[in-house]
Every structure is written in structure tokens, then in C-alpha cells.
Amino acid sequence: MNTLTREPRESDRSQAEQFITPPASVTEIGDGYVLEIEMPGVKKDGLEISVEDNELTIIGRRSLPVVEGTLIHRESRPENFRRVFEIDPSIDAGKIGAKIDQGLVTLSLPKADHVKPRKITVS
Amino acid sequence: MNLIRYHAPNSAPWPALDRWSNLRDELNSLFDMPYWSGSGRTSQLFTGWSPALDLYESGDHCVAVVELPGMRKEDIDISLHDGTLTISGERKHESNNGETAQRTERYVGTFRRSIALPTRVDANKVNATYQDGILKVTLPKAEEAKPKQIQVR
Numbered sequence: 001m002n003t004l005t006r007e008p009r010e011s012d013r014s015q016a017e018q019f020i021t022p023p024a025s026v027t028e029i030g031d032g033y034v035l036e037i038e039m040p041g042v043k044k045d046g047l048e049i050s051v052e053d054n055e056l057t058i059i060g061r062r063s064l065p066v067v068e069g070t071l072i073h074r075e076s077r078p079e080n081f082r083r084v085f086e087i088d089p090s091i092d093a094g095k096i097g098a099k100i101d102q103g104l105v106t107l108s109l110p111k112a113d114h115v116k117p118r119k120i121t122v123s
Numbered sequence: 124m125n126l127i128r129y130h131a132p133n134s135a136p137w138p139a140l141d142r143w144s145n146l147r148d149e150l151n152s153l154f155d156m157p158y159w160s161g162s163g164r165t166s167q168l169f170t171g172w173s174p175a176l177d178l179y180e181s182g183d184h185c186v187a188v189v190e191l192p193g194m195r196k197e198d199i200d201i202s203l204h205d206g207t208l209t210i211s212g213e214r215k216h217e218s219n220n221g222e223t224a225q226r227t228e229r230y231v232g233t234f235r236r237s238i239a240l241p242t243r244v245d246a247n248k249v250n251a252t253y254q255d256g257i258l259k260v261t262l263p264k265a266e267e268a269k270p271k272q273i274q275v276r
Contacts, residue, residue: 025224040257042255067259073176
């Protein structure tokens with residue numbers, strides 16, 4: 001079954017705000033999927049998760065630590081994070097769960113009951 | 124018989140140059156690869172996991188800020204040697220039975236970052252915090268490296 005992992009192309013987005021695409025992993029476990037996205041510097045209240053027409057959007061706004069002094073070497077990027085996934089119809093959008101721990105967003109996407117394998121007991 | 128020599132319309136006057144233009148196309152196509160447009164994934168392609176590191180300097184401190192999402196505090200090592208700060212660690216993959224990876228972009232394994240500090244620091248007073256996936260190492264400058272005000276008498 002083809003699931004979850006198809007993403008809209010970068011060029012489909014025409015948004016004024018600039019985002020960076022964080023690395024993500026998708027794992028299928030039993031009755032659903034686990035989606036992990038790296039968003040360092042994002043706290044719980046900076047996280048915005050929405051589902052609209054099969055599209056799961058995860059936006060992470062950073063609240064970076066304030067450091068006194070002059071920046072003398074920089075590798076990080078200042079933009080916020082955004083990642084969009086097209087979710088498979090087999091996923092029960094009403095039961096998506098999310099948590100964030102040390103900048104790692106973990107979403108659980110359970111499959112809807114009607115697609116789960118079912119055992120029928122013979123009476 | 125035809126007296127005018129036939130020239131292929133697209134052949135370059137020197138075959139060697141033609142090969143150069145192929146090479147240029149090859150190189151250009153490299154830049155179109157998705158890895159080049161990603162977020163910091165270019166470096167991962169060649170060197171493994173290389174977390175972003177920022178360094179700040181103020182009058183009496185140096186502060187290193189490193190993006191390390193999804194780590195455990197215990198798996199981060201910080202060391203200071205000869206004015207070089209090294210941050211290393213390992214992210215372990217917790218695998219369960221019956222899981223199937225569908226997409227793997229997150230890097231699992233070890234990393235090591237070193238940076239030469241601009242001044243001498245007091246190794247005994249280094250302090251580190253890890254919050255929201257960001258490691259912040261505060262290194263107080265050694266007394267002799269701090270700016271000094273000299274009073275004119």
C-alpha cells in the first residue's frame with residue numbers, strides 16, 4: 001500500500017514567509033505510522049500542526065536561546081521549519097497524536113479502523 | 124563527387140572542447156540534485172551528521188550553540204583541549220520489531236564537531252545546558268584573556 005510519504009513539490013508553495021525543510025523519518029508500525037521531524041529550538045507552543053484535505057502541515061517556530069555577545073561563526077539558519085505531507089486515506093486524521101521532546105517532533109498516525117486487519121471469530 | 128567537405132552541424136571544431144562541455148553539463152546536473160537544495164543535507168551526504176554550530180563572543184564569555192535535536196543528555200560529550208572545543212555524541216536508533224522504514228532522512232550514528240576558540244578559556248568553569256534540542260556551552264574567558272580597563276593616573 002502506498003502511504004503517507006508523497007509530498008507536494010517544493011515549487012507548489014508560494015508563500016511569503018521563508019521556511020526551511022527539516023529532515024523527517026516515517027516508520028510504519030503495526031496499526032499506523034510514526035513520523036519524526038527534527039525541529040531544534042522549537043518549544044511546544046511554537047508548534048502548529050494542521051490537517052486539511054489530506055495534507056498534513058507541520059510548522060515549527062523557533063524560540064532560540066538569547067546569547068549575549070557577537071556572533072563570530074554561524075552555521076545555523078534563522079528560518080522557521082515547515083514540512084507538508086500528503087496523508088494516505090487509510091489514516092484516521094482525527095486520531096493523530098503529537099509530542100515534542102528536545103526538538104524532535106513525533107507524530108503518531110493511526111490507521112482507521114476499517115483498514116485494520118480484522119479477525120472474525122467463528123461463533 | 125562532392126568537393127565541399129561535409130561538416131556535421133553540431134560538432135565542435137576541436138573534439139577535446141566538446142568533451143569539456145559534457146563535463147560542464149555533468150557538473151551542472153550535480154547542482155540540480157535534491158541534496159543540494161535541502162537544509163544542511165549537503166554536508167550529511169559527504170561527512171555524515173554535522174550539526175550546525177554557532178559561536179558567540181562577548182567581553183568575558185565564549186558561547187557555542189549547537190543544534191542537536193532528539194538526543195539524550197547522557198549521549199553528548201563535550202571536551203576542551205588546547206583551546207579547541209569538541210562536541211561529540213551518538214544518536215542511537217531504537218528499533219522495534221515489525222516496523223518498516225518508509226522514509227529515512229534523520230541521521231543515526233555518531234557525530235563530532237571541533238572548533239578553535241578565539242581566546243583562552245577557563246576550563247574549570249565551563250557550563251553546558253541542553254534544551255529544546257539545542258546545546259549551549261558557555262565558556263568563561265581566562266582572566267588574562269578578558270579585556271582590561273587601565274586607569275590613567
